[in-house]
Amino acid sequence: MAIETLEKLLAEHPFFKGLKKEYLELIIGCARNVFYKPGEFIFREGEEANEFYVIRDGKVSLEFSSPGKEPIVIQTLEDGEVLGWSWLVPPYYWHFSARAVEPTRAIALDGKCLRTKCEEDHNLGYELLKRFVTIVEQRLQATRIQLLDLYGSQ
Amino acid sequence: MEVSEREILVVEKNPMLPQIFQIRSRKQETSDTFTLELEPVEAGVEFIFKPGQFNMLYVFGVGEVPISISGDPEKVSRVTHTTRMVGTVTKAMGKLKKGDLIGVRGPFGSSWPVDKCSGCDVVIVAGGIGLAPLRPAIYYILRRRENYNKAILLYGARTPDDILYKHEIEKWKSRFDFEVYVTVDRGTSGWKGNVGVVTTLIPRAPFDPQNTIAFVCGPEIMMRFTALELIKRGVSENNIFISMERNMKCGIGLCGHCQFGPVFVCKDGPVFSYSQVKNLIFKREI
Numbered sequence: 001m002a003i004e005t006l007e008k009l010l011a012e013h014p015f016f017k018g019l020k021k022e023y024l025e026l027i028i029g030c031a032r033n034v035f036y037k038p039g040e041f042i043f044r045e046g047e048e049a050n051e052f053y054v055i056r057d058g059k060v061s062l063e064f065s066s067p068g069k070e071p072i073v074i075q076t077l078e079d080g081e082v083l084g085w086s087w088l089v090p091p092y093y094w095h096f097s098a099r100a101v102e103p104t105r106a107i108a109l110d111g112k113c114l115r116t117k118c119e120e121d122h123n124l125g126y127e128l129l130k131r132f133v134t135i136v137e138q139r140l141q142a143t144r145i146q147l148l149d150l151y152g153s154q
Numbered sequence: 155m156e157v158s159e160r161e162i163l164v165v166e167k168n169p170m171l172p173q174i175f176q177i178r179s180r181k182q183e184t185s186d187t188f189t190l191e192l193e194p195v196e197a198g199v200e201f202i203f204k205p206g207q208f209n210m211l212y213v214f215g216v217g218e219v220p221i222s223i224s225g226d227p228e229k230v231s232r233v234t235h236t237t238r239m240v241g242t243v244t245k246a247m248g249k250l251k252k253g254d255l256i257g258v259r260g261p262f263g264s265s266w267p268v269d270k271c272s273g274c275d276v277v278i279v280a281g282g283i284g285l286a287p288l289r290p291a292i293y294y295i296l297r298r299r300e301n302y303n304k305a306i307l308l309y310g311a312r313t314p315d316d317i318l319y320k321h322e323i324e325k326w327k328s329r330f331d332f333e334v335y336v337t338v339d340r341g342t343s344g345w346k347g348n349v350g351v352v353t354t355l356i357p358r359a360p361f362d363p364q365n366t367i368a369f370v371c372g373p374e375i376m377m378r379f380t381a382l383e384l385i386k387r388g389v390s391e392n393n394i395f396i397s398m399e400r401n402m403k404c405g406i407g408l409c410g411h412c413q414f415g416p417v418f419v420c421k422d423g424p425v426f427s428y429s430q431v432k433n434l435i436f437k438r439e440i
């Protein structure tokens with residue numbers, strides 16, 4: 001039952017759109033449902049990055065911590081968005097923390113297992129990288145715009 | 155020589171002559187932004203304008219600046235302006251108090267095409283002080299809510315302290331027929347809302363791009379990125395409208411100060427369709 005739901009959720013998600021059935025099945029095999037209470041960390045800066053997440057509903061903040069100060073929130077992610085790509089990039093550590101702001105349901109995907117499968121099957125690796133590059137590009141653009149201090153200047 | 159009634163009217167309506175208004179209220183919105191409610195000194199005068207239009211406000215002895223009208227177009231006994239203090243005139247205006255007098259010329263310029271698309275989704279994207287020129291359009295749309303399909307406001311500010319019209323935004327959020335999303339560049343402690351630039355809200359917002367009209371206002375860079383993101387989502391260039399700012403003097407198409415390529419922002423704008431100005435806003439020298 002749970003597997004069926006996951007299959008449906010992932011198959012319909014834009015991130016996995018167009019992926020061959022066999023790859024989708026393989027990815028579903030690496031997936032599990034997770035839930036986070038508000039304030040709960042999904043992962044912390046410096047920890048090993050072994051998973052990524054598809055947010056089903058809720059809100060997650062990406063933040064940097066600085067000792068003795070409030071964490072700096074760089075972005076929030078919501079329903080349908082994909083969280084985390086450090087599992088793809090050696091040495092596989094998180095560069096920031098992710099924390100649930102609201103009750104958050106997500107699908108966690110085992111990046112470690114997928115990494116091995118991508119090494120074995122480069123077509124799968126290419127399909128996944130293509131999708132993650134799009135997300136990295138979107139986040140990079142958003143960060144660049146944020147650096148412009150968009151609302152302060154003319 | 156006898157002066158006809160018509161001539162008197164023309165003299166009275168001389169667009170270069172400021173009318174005297176009195177400040178009826180002053181509200182500090184954020185650390186650098188305030189709202190003034192003005193009433194004509196001459197009794198019984200109504201101030202009629204269209205959402206998106208602006209006035210030339212004259213601070214006596216200091217100078218005159220173009221400021222959009224930020225109040226309700228249906229409340230004609232007063233006119234409202236929200237101004238950010240950036241330089242000589244706006245800082246002097248910020249020091250004016252209730253009861254002080256100010257000169258007003260206007261209303262001038264083009265307006266948000268609020269009636270262009272009945273039954274459409276209407277998406278309003280504002281950045282920083284850009285919410286002020288859009289507020290009259292929001293009042294207009296909410297009053298005629300049945301004429302539109304979805305109504306969505308996407309608003310970005312630098313920090314939670316820079317959010318304009320906070321109470322009103324809360325009121326709008328509590329309506330079931332108006333979807334309001336606010337995001338800030340930098341969250342402070344206690345901020346539970348979105349963090350990220352306003353463009354990141356566009357892919358998330360639930361509107362039908364094929365059937366959407368979008369009104370965008372904010373600093374020029376923000377409007378450029380917003381327009382590109384809306385186009386990426388599938389909104390037609392002809393259905394995206396932006397409000398341009400250029401230095402102005404006459405406000406009525408005479409002096410050429412506000413020239414922007416082949417158009418005058420004061421007369422042909424400030425509201426333009428994106429398709430009208432897209433070739434100009436990406437040029438450095440204009």
Ligand SMILES: Cc1cc2nc3c(=O)[nH]c(=O)nc-3n(C[C@H](O)[C@H](O)[C@H](O)COP(=O)(O)OP(=O)(O)OC[C@H]3O[C@@H](n4cnc5c(N)ncnc54)[C@H](O)[C@@H]3O)c2cc1C
Nearest residue numbers: 208219220221222236237238240241242243244399400424
């Ligand atoms: C059609 C139109 C509608 C406008 N509506 C509004 C409005 O509703 N509310 C509002 O606050 N402003 C609005 N403006 C902008 C406003 O007219 C200017 O901020 C004002 O003219 C600045 O005059 P000043 O004498 O205070 O500044 P100046 O002494 O002329 O300039 C001082 C410094 O401020 C900078 N500056 C000038 N204009 C701006 C600006 N717009 N933003 C940031 N920095 C600036 C200058 O580069 C300079 O460094 C509008 C402009 C136009 C053309």
Ligand code: FES
Nearest residue numbers: 403405409410420
């Ligand atoms: S301000 Fe004079 S022409 Fe526009």
